[in-house]
Amino acid sequence: MSQDKIYAIIDYEDAYVQPLLLSALQSRLPQGVLVLINDPSELPSPTSKLLQWRQYESIDFENLMVNPETSLANSYVIRKALIRKHYLSSTISHWLSKNPDSVLANHVKSSVEFEVDYAEFLDDALVEAWELKASWERNEALELGELGREWWILKPGMSERGQGIRLFSSEEELTEIFEEWDPPSDDEEDDEDDPAHSGDEANGKSFPPQTRINVEDDEEQGNGVMTSQLRHFIAQPYIDPPLLLPNPHPSANRKFHIRTYVLAVGALQIYVYKPMLALFAGQPYTAPGAAPASSSNHQTDEPEPSPNTNLAAHLTNTCLQTGEREGSVHAFWSLPSTLPGLPTPWRETIFTQIQQTTAEIFLAAARSMSIHFQTLPNAFEIFGLDFMVDAAGKTWLLEVNAFPDFAQTGDKLSGVVEGLMEAVVDVAVAGFYGVDGEKKEVDGEKLVKVLDVDLGRR
Numbered sequence: 001m002s003q004d005k006i007y008a009i010i011d012y013e014d015a016y017v018q019p020l021l022l023s024a025l026q027s028r029l030p031q032g033v034l035v036l037i038n039d040p041s042e043l044p045s046p047t048s049k050l051l052q053w054r055q056y057e058s059i060d061f062e063n064l065m066v067n068p069e070t071s072l073a074n075s076y077v078i079r080k081a082l083i084r085k086h087y088l089s090s091t092i093s094h095w096l097s098k099n100p101d102s103v104l105a106n107h108v109k110s111s112v113e114f115e116v117d118y119a120e121f122l123d124d125a126l127v128e129a130w131e132l133k134a135s136w137e138r139n140e141a142l143e144l145g146e147l148g149r150e151w152w153i154l155k156p157g158m159s160e161r162g163q164g165i166r167l168f169s170s171e172e173e174l175t176e177i178f179e180e181w182d183p184p185s186d187d188e189e190d191d192e193d194d195p196a197h198s199g200d201e202a203n204g205k206s207f208p209p210q211t212r213i214n215v216e217d218d219e220e221q222g223n224g225v226m227t228s229q230l231r232h233f234i235a236q237p238y239i240d241p242p243l244l245l246p247n248p249h250p251s252a253n254r255k256f257h258i259r260t261y262v263l264a265v266g267a268l269q270i271y272v273y274k275p276m277l278a279l280f281a282g283q284p285y286t287a288p289g290a291a292p293a294s295s296s297n298h299q300t301d302e303p304e305p306s307p308n309t310n311l312a313a314h315l316t317n318t319c320l321q322t323g324e325r326e327g328s329v330h331a332f333w334s335l336p337s338t339l340p341g342l343p344t345p346w347r348e349t350i351f352t353q354i355q356q357t358t359a360e361i362f363l364a365a366a367r368s369m370s371i372h373f374q375t376l377p378n379a380f381e382i383f384g385l386d387f388m389v390d391a392a393g394k395t396w397l398l399e400v401n402a403f404p405d406f407a408q409t410g411d412k413l414s415g416v417v418e419g420l421m422e423a424v425v426d427v428a429v430a431g432f433y434g435v436d437g438e439k440k441e442v443d444g445e446k447l448v449k450v451l452d453v454d455l456g457r458r
Contacts, residue, residue: 020414
């Protein structure tokens with residue numbers, strides 16, 4: 001069967017990703033099929049096959065919607081149910097209310113959602129935050145670094161790249177965080193819709209300036225927060241103790257999370273990419289509120305340490321690390337095959353948990369929050385899911401990221417991203433256009449299908 005031309009706009013606006021995309025398309029599609037163009041106006045006809053692989057804001061969604069048989073893009077239009085932390089929390093809550101035996105009950109920490117603009121309104125925002133208040137009461141009898149004290153992690157609902165994350169264990173600590181964030185004036189406009197770069201529809205509205213709060217303090221730690229990201233928040237129980245690798249591993253005693261790349265295709269198939277990454281914090285782990293080891297054995301008049309003064313030991317997002325990231329990124333399957341206290345094979349057990357949780361979270365979004373996760377038969381998307389592993393070997397879903405930062409992978413492991421792009425071309429691009437008259441076989445060793453559900457969208 002002769003192949004029709006596939007006209008493609010490939011402009012990822014990322015120097016790390018762009019050459020990998022082009023290489024994957026040129027190597028996996030038959031020679032002569034791919035024709036690169038810069039704009040849909042260059043198509044020979046409105047019904048010509050068009051592939052758009054671009055940043056969200058640049059995608060011509062009108063062309064995508066008008067030509068469902070020939071137009072394909074690398075993003076869904078609406079997927080807030082997954083990629084916004086407060087929406088994700090609602091997605092999970094709604095799903096568990098109807099499916100209490102879901103695997104999500106054991107692999108996602110329950111969240112407390114609230115909205116607040118200024119510190120003075122925090123009390124009103126937490127009127128129904130019973131879980132937080134009960135935790136604070138239990139903590140009253142415990143010192144800051146004492147074993148058994150319950151800690152929470154605060155995340156702005158619309159932040160990304162680890163921005164604005166804080167730890168707290170009391171109402172006073174939470175209040176101090178919001179007082180730190182209070183803007184210098186009251187005349188800045190606010191809007192509770194997602195900013196244009198949020199990855200969902202902007203509806204033609206203008207958004208507030210992207211102004212940093214307390215630039216000095218946050219720039220130094222690399223975890224600043226934008227004013228337009230403030231208002232929606234979630235608080236989750238902090239996972240402690242996390243799984244740590246023992247010596248002599250080069251990243252021993254440093255907290256890490258697993259970055260898993262997930263491919264969503266059409267309406268709806270979900271694939272998990274088996275080559276995963278382990279992203280490590282920049283400093284050795286210490287429990288929240290614990291004093292540095294050098295000062296733990298003598299009395300001091302120094303104030304008790306705040307967990308937010310050493311976030312580098314707690315935050316595993318390598319975007320926050322400045323300078324060299326030596327030892328911060330490893331291939332997950334290169335980690336030791338055996339670990340003290342965990343059954344063997346622990347890595348395979350972790351991967352099984354990740355597959356199950358991934359399938360369930362996408363099913364939950366598609367079934368219970370379909371307004372905020374609208375799949376299209378002529379779209380695909382790569383998501384980055386982050387999982388934490390606790391000391392007992394249980395995985396916990398942290399968040400779902402659209403347009404993940406592939407550059408975190410680094411040059412040494414660029415083959416992980418290269419292999420992912422090739423697999424996506426095989427499944428999502430060649431499959432959609434019926435290259436060679438049939439879908440290419442999926443490499444089940446790398447791209448594992450975990451969900452295949454018909455949502456009735458054609």
